[in-house]
Amino acid sequence: xxxxxxxxxxxxxxxxxxxxxxxxxxxxxxxxxxxxxxxxxxxxxxxxxxxxxxxxxxxxxxxxxxxxxxxxxxxxxxxxxxxxxxxxxxxxxxxxxxxxxxxxxxxxxxxxxx
Amino acid sequence: xxxxxxxxxxxxxxxxxxxxxxxxxxxxxxxxxxxxxxxxxxxxxxxxxxxxxxxxxxxxxxxxxxxxxxxxxxxxxxxxxxxxxxxxxxxxxxxxxxxxxxxxxxxxxxxxxx
DNA sequence: AGAATGTGCAACCCCAGAGTTGCACATTCT
DNA sequence: AGAATGTGCAACTCTGGGGTTGCACATTCT
Numbered sequence: 626x627x628x629x630x631x632x633x634x635x636x637x638x639x640x641x642x643x644x645x646x647x648x649x650x651x652x653x654x655x656x657x658x659x660x661x662x663x664x665x666x667x668x669x670x671x672x673x674x675x676x677x678x679x680x681x682x683x684x685x686x687x688x689x690x691x692x693x694x695x696x697x698x699x700x701x702x703x704x705x706x707x708x709x710x711x712x713x714x715x716x717x718x719x720x721x722x723x724x725x726x727x728x729x730x731x732x733x734x735x736x737x738x739x
Numbered sequence: 740x741x742x743x744x745x746x747x748x749x750x751x752x753x754x755x756x757x758x759x760x761x762x763x764x765x766x767x768x769x770x771x772x773x774x775x776x777x778x779x780x781x782x783x784x785x786x787x788x789x790x791x792x793x794x795x796x797x798x799x800x801x802x803x804x805x806x807x808x809x810x811x812x813x814x815x816x817x818x819x820x821x822x823x824x825x826x827x828x829x830x831x832x833x834x835x836x837x838x839x840x841x842x843x844x845x846x847x848x849x850x851x852x853x
Numbered sequence: 854a855g856a857a858t859g860t861g862c863a864a865c866c867c868c869a870g871a872g873t874t875g876c877a878c879a880t881t882c883t
Numbered sequence: 884a885g886a887a888t889g890t891g892c893a894a895c896t897c898t899g900g901g902g903t904t905g906c907a908c909a910t911t912c913t
Contacts, residue, residue, distance in 0.1 A: 634751035639740050649829040652836050669902050690859055690910040698829040708819035715763040715812040722766050783872050804880040
């Protein structure tokens with residue numbers, strides 16, 4: 626469905642935030658290095674990074690025998706704006722039906738304020 | 740850990756977006772009504788609404804024999820701002836270490852500038 | 854070339870969560 | 884009071900995701 630679902634799913638895990646946090650400090654790091662800073666296996670880290678990459682929150686680039694990952698702050702920002710827009714649309718819709726309810730008298734069957 | 744995790748987890752499911760969508764149009768609705776607009780049971784809807792409520796994205800209020808749910812756009816907005824702030828912090832940190840890397844010549848083990 | 858180091862793949866375990874069904878209880882309607 | 888309608892609770896199934904281990908393959912170092 627919506628592409629943002631992958632972002633939300635990616636952000637719904639504490640371990641992944643740990644990874645993003647490390648990447649924000651290290652600028653670039655391999656799965657092996659990142660794993661040392663977390664209570665999980667390298668393999669687990671690799672899977673998490675795959676999820677983050679699919680969501681666009683991280684980029685991977687090969688450098689010789691190692692894979693270096695970097696955080697993509699823009700993607701987070703993008704999603705934040707997307708959410709703000711969604712929130713605004715909700716408000717608009719709610720305001721609209723509120724107006725309708727006020728102009729059209731009988732919600733069920735109440736006469737409007739005199 | 741972070742309270743926002745619950746929000747992200749809540750938003751990572753398409754069915755729940757369906758519920759939020761309906762609530763944005765109906766302003767208020769019961770689980771029974773919402774279920775008719777979705778391909779799942781009322782019970783499933785109830786569980787989803789519970790998740791959304793714990794995350795603060797929805798409010799529940801009892802009205803006689805029925806439970807009416809309403810969407811809370813502010814919560815979404817709040818989270819959006821939180822994310823934007825996080826993105827900004829990432830950028831700042833990345834900029835900082837970039838500066839460090841530039842001022843200190845060789846990436847590895849050079850004595851600091853005299 | 855051989856040892857080290859780093860990735861990648863596959864099989865497997867385990868549990869939280871999405872969903873269902875069945876039934877009891879509360880409230881409203883007639 | 885009795886029928887309808889709406890919630891709430893509990894037990895159960897089943898798939899996906901987080902995590903692990905073991906091993907094969909690639910690249911770098913000496």
